[in-house]
Amino acid sequence: MDENVIVVDNLTKDYGLGRGCFDVSFGVKKGEVFGFLGPNGAGKSTTIRHLLGFQKAHKGNCSIMGLDCWTKPKEVQGYLGYIAGEINYPDIKTGWQFIKMIASMRGVDLKEAERLCEYYQLKPHGVLKRMSKGMKQKIALVVAFMHNPQIVILDEPTSGLDPLMQAKFVDHILSERDKGKTILMSSHIFEEVEKTCDRLAIIRNGKIVAQMHMNDITHNKDKQFEVRFKSLADAQTFGNLQYEFVEKNYDKSRVKVKVHDSHINRFVADLAKYQLEYISEIKLTLEERFMEYYKDDTMVGGSL
Amino acid sequence: MFSKHIIKQSISSNWKLWALLTGLLSAITVLMMFSFISISNNPYNGIDDKLDIVPILAQAIFMPTLSMGSILMVILAIIIGNKLVAREIDSGSMSFVLNTQTTRLQVLLSKALVYFLMLFLFSVIVGLIVVIMASTAANLDVDMSLLASIVSGFVIYSFAISGFCFASSCWFNKVSFSLLIGAGLPLIFMIIGTIAPVFVETNLDLSNFLKSITVTTLFDINGIVKGDSFAVQFIILAVIGIAMYSIGIIKFLKKDLPL
Numbered sequence: 001m002d003e004n005v006i007v008v009d010n011l012t013k014d015y016g017l018g019r020g021c022f023d024v025s026f027g028v029k030k031g032e033v034f035g036f037l038g039p040n041g042a043g044k045s046t047t048i049r050h051l052l053g054f055q056k057a058h059k060g061n062c063s064i065m066g067l068d069c070w071t072k073p074k075e076v077q078g079y080l081g082y083i084a085g086e087i088n089y090p091d092i093k094t095g096w097q098f099i100k101m102i103a104s105m106r107g108v109d110l111k112e113a114e115r116l117c118e119y120y121q122l123k124p125h126g127v128l129k130r131m132s133k134g135m136k137q138k139i140a141l142v143v144a145f146m147h148n149p150q151i152v153i154l155d156e157p158t159s160g161l162d163p164l165m166q167a168k169f170v171d172h173i174l175s176e177r178d179k180g181k182t183i184l185m186s187s188h189i190f191e192e193v194e195k196t197c198d199r200l201a202i203i204r205n206g207k208i209v210a211q212m213h214m215n216d217i218t219h220n221k222d223k224q225f226e227v228r229f230k231s232l233a234d235a236q237t238f239g240n241l242q243y244e245f246v247e248k249n250y251d252k253s254r255v256k257v258k259v260h261d262s263h264i265n266r267f268v269a270d271l272a273k274y275q276l277e278y279i280s281e282i283k284l285t286l287e288e289r290f291m292e293y294y295k296d297d298t299m300v301g302g303s304l
Numbered sequence: 305m306f307s308k309h310i311i312k313q314s315i316s317s318n319w320k321l322w323a324l325l326t327g328l329l330s331a332i333t334v335l336m337m338f339s340f341i342s343i344s345n346n347p348y349n350g351i352d353d354k355l356d357i358v359p360i361l362a363q364a365i366f367m368p369t370l371s372m373g374s375i376l377m378v379i380l381a382i383i384i385g386n387k388l389v390a391r392e393i394d395s396g397s398m399s400f401v402l403n404t405q406t407t408r409l410q411v412l413l414s415k416a417l418v419y420f421l422m423l424f425l426f427s428v429i430v431g432l433i434v435v436i437m438a439s440t441a442a443n444l445d446v447d448m449s450l451l452a453s454i455v456s457g458f459v460i461y462s463f464a465i466s467g468f469c470f471a472s473s474c475w476f477n478k479v480s481f482s483l484l485i486g487a488g489l490p491l492i493f494m495i496i497g498t499i500a501p502v503f504v505e506t507n508l509d510l511s512n513f514l515k516s517i518t519v520t521t522l523f524d525i526n527g528i529v530k531g532d533s534f535a536v537q538f539i540i541l542a543v544i545g546i547a548m549y550s551i552g553i554i555k556f557l558k559k560d561l562p563l
Contacts, residue, residue, distance in 0.1 A: 054402070055560040074407050082403045084563055088395040091317030098400075105309045105404040143400060 005030045005151060005182050006051065010060030013046055021046045021206040023060070028184055028199075033177050035193040035200035036186040037290060043206040044186040045085045048155050051184070052082055064151060081144035085155035085186075087136050095124035095131065095139045099146070106147045113146040120168060133160035141169070145176070152176065154185040158192060170195045190287040200286075202293050209293050217286050221261045228277035229253045238274060243267070256282065307406050310414035318384050322422045325376045326429055332372050333365065333430050337437040344443035354445035358454070359529045361434060366458045368520040369498040377426060377462050378494060382487040384422060385469030388415045389556070390482035399563035412474065412553050419470060423462040431455035453528055457538060461523040464541040465490050467548025474552030477562055493518045519544060 004027030013020040021043035028034040038044050049055045050062050053073030062069045064076045092098045099113050117124050122138040131139070137160040144152060158166045166189075173183060173196045187193050193200060194214065202210045224246060229235040235253040239245065247256040259267045271279070337357075344355045365373040389412070392398040401411060431451060438446040472486030497520030515521040522537045522544075 049561070049563065052399075052403070052563070054399075054563045056558075073402075074405050077403055077405050080403060082399065084396055084399045086396050088397045090313060090392060090397040090400070092313065101309055101313065102400055102404060105307070105401070105406060144403075 003030060004028060006034075006062075006064055006184055008047060008051070008060075008062040011047060011050055011057050011062055012059035013050065013055065014058055015046075018205060019043075021203070024203065024206070024208055025060075026201050026208060026211060028182055030182050031177065031180050032199060033173060033183045033185065033197045035197035036184060036203065037188060037190075037193060037200055038186075038203035039188060042203045044203055045155055046206075047203070048085075048153055048184070048186060051153060052080070053077070079150045081147065081149035081152040083137075083140045083144045083154045083157050087140050089128045089136070089139075093127060095122075095126060095128050095135070098128060099124055099139065099142060102143050103146060108147045110146075112148060113142050116142040116145055119172065120165060134162060134165065137161055138165070141172075145172075149181070151182045152184070154183065156186055156188070158187070158189060166192060190285070190290060194286045202290060204293060210289075212289075214286075217289060222258055223261070223264075224256060224258050224282040225267075225279055226254065226256050226282055227271065227279045229255075230275035230277055234274040238270070241270060253277070305410065306414045306417060307410045308414075310401065310406065310411055311418055314388060314415050314418040318387065318418070318422065321383060322380065322426070325380045326426050329365070329373055329376050329426070329430055330433055333361075333433045334437070336361065336364065337434065340444060341437070341441040344441060354443050356445045356447065357434075357438070358447045358450045361451075362454050362525045362529055365430065366454050367525050368458075368461055368523040369494060373427070373430065373458065374461075374494065377423065377458075378465060378490050380426060381423060381462065381466040381469045382483070382490060384419060385466055385473050386479065386482050386486055388419055389470070389473040389552075390476055390479050390486075393477050393561060393563070394479045394482075396563050398561070402561075402563065408557050409553070412556055416470060416549055416553070419466060420463065423466055424459055427455055427458045427462060450529065453534065454525065457523050457525075457528065457534065460538050460541045460545070461519070463545035464519050464522075464548070465493070467545040467552075471548040471552035471555070474556040475559075477559075493520050497521060 006028035008024055008026050011024040012022050014022070019041070024043070024047050026034075036044050036047070046055070047062075050057055051064065051069050053069045053076055056070050065079055067076050069076050089098055092101065099117075100110065103110055103113060116122075117138075120138045120141060122135065122142065124139060124142070126135070128136075128139075137157070141157065144154065144157075158169050161169060170192060173185070177183060177196075177198075183196075185193075185196070194217075197214055199211070199213050201208050227238070229238065230253070232250055232253050235248075235250055235255060239248050239250070239255055244258040245255055246258055249255065257267075340355055340357050340360075363371070365371055368374050398411070402408065434446065434451060435448070438444045468489045469486040472489070473482045476482040476485070496514050496518040500514040500518070500521070519541065522541050524532070524534065524537065528534050
């Protein structure tokens, strides 16, 4: 179960002017939901297009189930379901006709498609061109999952869906994961990623700036503590020690400090010398973590 | 090698335009044939011999320059050529098809087949109308072998022209670029083919130069009517067509798709 079914290895695609993706590497294990976060134009879709075999890398490569995505697209596509970032349909009249065409191209029956239409409360018999963005997105979801693919790659799958449907989507992803499917999903909706993903990578300006387990967001090695001292003098002496302070509020004899787990014993030992009012950990949500990687320029190519 | 679904989908999204333009040219042909029949049946028309209609039809419908047939054929080739590939890439709709196990090559071969068949039928239907209507009239002289040469020449000429549209559609990811080249080249060929003879009477001798850079001169209808040989020109046109389709397909197999 530990084997990576999706491997991206030093993938570089340089579009010039700093656009594209550079030395992107990550792996997704079987049965894992992997989130791929980044703002618009960070290189998420570029990376995903390489996985689908639509683009040829300048350097590095990517493979799915051990098959190179560029040289063996036909075999690779056999494992995949895919939703593109921008959805447009070919010249076909109704949604159902389109679903039927793709099903027959893949040689699968329509049972799963019917079930998914019902699940997402989609009436696919309408004219495709007149469908709203949300309805088009639902059809893409049906088409991506209807052939029970082992691996599903989703580029911003919930854009256009209402909150109720987004919640249904989260449940759907979790149930597919429980069936053993591997899912790679790009997104910039933190809540959705937090609820579904086991692991995630943050990409920025074409480079992976962080990879983490979702558990590490709550069990993050860089923890923030709020410490309040009984006396101002203690707060000030402590404030002069070698720590990474987020905030020093001497009026209230309070400091906020960031401590890495490897320094925690020194931190506790130092604190033991003072009279404390209280100490509490400040939990970071994914959104705060994400913003942290984005606001600070020096973090490029930063920690893992 | 081909995908029947792609063939079906390509036909269903393009047949209306094809039917419209083919119907238009057929209607023009039918009207011309009626007027030939009525002239030939009129005892006072002063024509003693049978009316030799193929050279007239060749001029009006099959001339590679500004004739009814070639104008409609070029419009058909430009619009459908652009729609078949470039538009599906630009809009992104081809991603669904490529996410089945259909390969890029299968997609393109199927589309090229539909494209070629549409242009083939466009010319052949007009030829058949002439043959069928002429068979009902006693006083028309239809040189069948000449008609066959001209219609097959027009098919090969359409194939060469459509090759430029198809290659351009495969080459560019943006519809605007695909149209610029895919429509631009055929139109330039037609315009040069039309103005080139004008320069014959000048001292500049531009005529030969212009003729050498356009494919329209390879389909020399006046020469064929006069009885000149045309096999070599037809082969060159076919080679140009095959080369353009191949260039388009090879480029498409190697390029990055923004899907």
